[in-house]
Amino acid sequence: GAVVSQHPSRVICKSGTSVKIECRSLDFQATTMFWYRQFPKQSLMLMATSNEGSKATYEQGVEKDKFLINHASLTLSTLTVTSAHPEDSSFYICSAQTAGLADTQYFGPGTRLTVL
Amino acid sequence: ILNVEQSPQSLHVQEGDSTNFTCSFPSSNFYALHWYRWETAKSPEALFVMTLNGDEKKKGRISATLNTKEGYSYLYIKGSQPEDSATYLCAFPPPYSGAGSYQLTFGKGTKLSVIP
Numbered sequence: 001g002a003v004v005s006q007h008p009s010r011v012i013c014k015s016g017t018s019v020k021i022e023c024r025s026l027d028f029q030a031t032t033m034f035w036y037r038q039f040p041k042q043s044l045m046l047m048a049t050s051n052e053g054s055k056a057t058y059e060q061g062v063e064k065d066k067f068l069i070n071h072a073s074l075t076l077s078t079l080t081v082t083s084a085h086p087e088d089s090s091f092y093i094c095s096a097q098t099a100g101l102a103d104t105q106y107f108g109p110g111t112r113l114t115v116l
Numbered sequence: 117i118l119n120v121e122q123s124p125q126s127l128h129v130q131e132g133d134s135t136n137f138t139c140s141f142p143s144s145n146f147y148a149l150h151w152y153r154w155e156t157a158k159s160p161e162a163l164f165v166m167t168l169n170g171d172e173k174k175k176g177r178i179s180a181t182l183n184t185k186e187g188y189s190y191l192y193i194k195g196s197q198p199e200d201s202a203t204y205l206c207a208f209p210p211p212y213s214g215a216g217s218y219q220l221t222f223g224k225g226t227k228l229s230v231i232p
Contacts, residue, residue, distance in 0.1 A: 034220075036222075042224065043205075044222040104150065104162040105162070106159075107160040107161075108159055109159045
């Protein structure tokens, strides 16, 4: 149980285009989903937290107009990288959580984004 | 800003050897510590959630201990096998301030390679 899928696993796009990444909880309802980014040799850095039906909360330094997050249902959240640039190339990974103080976050397998 | 440190950064051991590594975290306002195993091309997998000082948890050949007063947790692997090769992450939530979700701050991980 507690499987999270993420699609696509890898995407290459041209500079200036927008890319949408989907994160789905397959066998449970996720009250909260998180989006992280990881640069080489760095830790997972939280970008934003989204609760179903409400606006996402972005971490300091993360542009909300560039990284659009939609959490339309209890099983789906999407991250859209708008007008992508080479510096947005990174590994993006989502996680999903059910309500509770010490509940585990269940992670997707991640998406490798390369912007040319 | 919470600081979660993991050491060593990487580790090579022979098959059959036992090994351990460390996660250090702020000891004030402790709520929980999470350990994850992240194999290449897979989703990070939750290993343990530890909440009490002196906690010791075990899953097969992997165990973890927790010292909240001094702010560290050890992860032990007994009789390492090649399939244990992965990056082991620890993560720590900020002081809990309300109902619902909480974010995790991750360490950079310890990359374990088990040589057959």
